[in-house]
Amino acid sequence: MEGSNDWTFHKLEGTCLRKWLYRLFIELTNHSLSSKLLASFAKSRLSGLLISSYAKIYHINQDEMEKSLKNYKTLQQLFVRRLKAGVRPVDADEHTVVSPVDAVIEDMGTIRENCEMIVKGKPYSIAEMLGSVEAAQPYVNGFFFILYLSPSHYHRIHSPISGVIEKQWELGRKSYPVNRLGLKYGKRPLEKNYRLITEVKAGGKRMAIVKIGAMFVNSIELTHTGEQLVKGEEMAYFSFGSTVVLLFERGSFAPDPRIAAPMPIKVGERLGYWR
Numbered sequence: 001m002e003g004s005n006d007w008t009f010h011k012l013e014g015t016c017l018r019k020w021l022y023r024l025f026i027e028l029t030n031h032s033l034s035s036k037l038l039a040s041f042a043k044s045r046l047s048g049l050l051i052s053s054y055a056k057i058y059h060i061n062q063d064e065m066e067k068s069l070k071n072y073k074t075l076q077q078l079f080v081r082r083l084k085a086g087v088r089p090v091d092a093d094e095h096t097v098v099s100p101v102d103a104v105i106e107d108m109g110t111i112r113e114n115c116e117m118i119v120k121g122k123p124y125s126i127a128e129m130l131g132s133v134e135a136a137q138p139y140v141n142g143f144f145f146i147l148y149l150s151p152s153h154y155h156r157i158h159s160p161i162s163g164v165i166e167k168q169w170e171l172g173r174k175s176y177p178v179n180r181l182g183l184k185y186g187k188r189p190l191e192k193n194y195r196l197i198t199e200v201k202a203g204g205k206r207m208a209i210v211k212i213g214a215m216f217v218n219s220i221e222l223t224h225t226g227e228q229l230v231k232g233e234e235m236a237y238f239s240f241g242s243t244v245v246l247l248f249e250r251g252s253f254a255p256d257p258r259i260a261a262p263m264p265i266k267v268g269e270r271l272g273y274w275r
Contacts, residue, residue, distance in 0.1 A: 039219070039239070041075075042074065042075045042076040042079070042239075043074055043075075043076045044074060045073060045074060047074050047075040047076070048072070048073050048074050048075070050075060051069060051072055051074075051075060051078055052069065054075065054078065055069055055078070058150070058151055058152035059152060060078075060152060064083050064084060064087045064154075065081055065082075065083060065084070066081065066082040066083055066084055067081070076239065079151075079155055079238075079239055080155055080156070080221075080237050080238075080239065081154070081155075082156065083154060083156075088102075088158075088232075088266060088267040088268045089268055090158075090231060090232030090267075090268035091268060091269065091270045093270075094162075095273050095274055095275075096270045096271075096272070096273055096274070097160050097161050097207075097248075097253060097270070097271050097272050097273065097274050098158075098160050098161075098231060098232065098267070098268050098269060098270055098271060099147065099160065099265045099266060099267055099268065099269050099270075099271055100147070100157050100158050100159065100160045100209060100235070100244055100246070100267065101147055101149055101153070101154075101155075101156075101157055101158070101244050101267060102149065102153045102154040102265070102266045102267055103147035103148055103149045103153060103243075103244065103264070103265060104147070104148045104150070104262055104263070104264050104265075105145060105146070105147060105259065105260070105261045105262060105263050105264075105265055106119070106120070106146040106147070106148045106243075106261060106262055107119045107120060107144075107145075107146040107261050107262075108143070108144065108145045108146070108255065108259070108260075108261050109143070109144060110141065110142070110143060110144075111126060111139050111140055111141060111142050111143065111144055111247065111250075112140070112141075113140060113141065115127045115133065115136045115137075115139075115140060117144045119146055126139055126144075126247060129171075129195070129210060129245070130171075130197060130208065130210075130247075131169070131171050131197075138206060138249045138250070139208065139247045139248065139249055139250070140250060141250040142247060142248045142249050142250040142251075142252065142253070143247075143248040143253050143255065143272075144245060144246065144247050144248070145245070145246040145271065146243060146245055146261075147243060147244045147245070147246070147265070148243050149238065149242050149243065149244070154267070155237050155238045155239070155242075156223075156234055156236070156237040156267075157209075157211060157234070157235045157236045157237060157238070157244065158232050158233060158234050158235060158267050158268070159200070159209075159224075159229040159230060159231055159232065159233050159234075159235050160207070160209065160231065160246065160271070161200060161202050161207065161229070161231050161274060162202060162229060162230050162231045163200040163201055163202030163203075163207075163228075163229055164200065164201050164202070164227050164228060164229070165198060165199070165200055165227045165228075165229060166199045166200065166201045166206065167197075167198075167199045168196070168197065168198045168199070169196075169197050170194070170195070170196050170197075171194075171195050171197065172193050172194040172195050172213075193212050193213050194212075194213040194220075195210055195211060195212045195213065196210075196211045196220045196222075196236070197209070197210050197211075198211070198235070200229060202274065203274065205249045205251070205252035205274075205275075206249045206252070207246060207247060207248045207249060207252065207253070208245075208246070208247040209235075209244065209245075209246060210244065210245040210246075210247065211236060211238070211242070211244055212242055212243045212244070212245065213238075213242060219238070219239035220236055220237075220238055220239075220242075221236055221237050221239070222235065222236045223235065223236055223237060224236065232267070232268055246271075251275065252274060252275055253272055253273070253274060253275065254272050254273045254275055255271065255272040256270050256271060256272045256273070259271060259272065
């Protein structure tokens with residue numbers, strides 16, 4: 001029994017050490033100077049020397065790209081690439097909600113009474129994420145998705161439904177990693193990272209599209225103008241890998257039974273049904 005307790009203690013000790021080392025590394029590197037240097041390099045012609053190897057390492061599907069690889073002169077241009085027309089068909093059923101991004105569904109589930117969602121076993125407050133308890137209240141007992149975009153993914157964001165933009169606001173300053181390690185060991189990146197929130201209303205109910213900046217790069221560029229959104233229409237793009245959180249008002253959404261976490265999904269593919 002004593003040996004079992006020792007093993008448990010050492011396991012917990014090892015987990016705490018990994019968390020401490022992870023956070024220390026991130027804090028040491030995630031400052032404005034390093035962020036600016038990384039962004040400047042990605043936009044420079046020098047970064048173009050890495051494009052070919054980057055495409056191979058991340059298995060980027062070049063057949064889908066609007067331009068051939070040789071037409072991209074910087075890594076930044078490759079990150080924000082557009083795709084050929086028709087390669088991301090949008091589910092045509094007017095009652096469906098579709099994925100706004102190419103991503104991995106990292107988690108999904110019901111938002112609790114205390115405004116929390118459980119992601120990778122860790123509670124996250126949607127009141128913190130949205131900036132207030134008042135903003136979070138409509139989503140209590142609603143549904144959420146966590147959609148993670150890796151550096152290999154197509155980085156443009158499309159509207160998951162047709163509706164009207166009710167409100168749009170920014171929160172946060174720094175950005176920490178939003179990958180699996182970041183969600184497990186990071187300082188609550190879904191609540192604290194720089195984020196751009198778009199609240200959309202359709203049929204009298206609402207959803208929030210929370211676009212969260214990734215490590216070093218806070219850049220989320222809006223490409224849509226006006227208040228009206230059409231399902232599948234481009235809204236914005238990330239300058240690097242990141243995460244989109246979808247929050248649905250209670251009673252507004254039913255997930256498709258085939259959807260599970262984790263699983264890959266692409267722009268335009270059905271997530272569920274608007275009710």
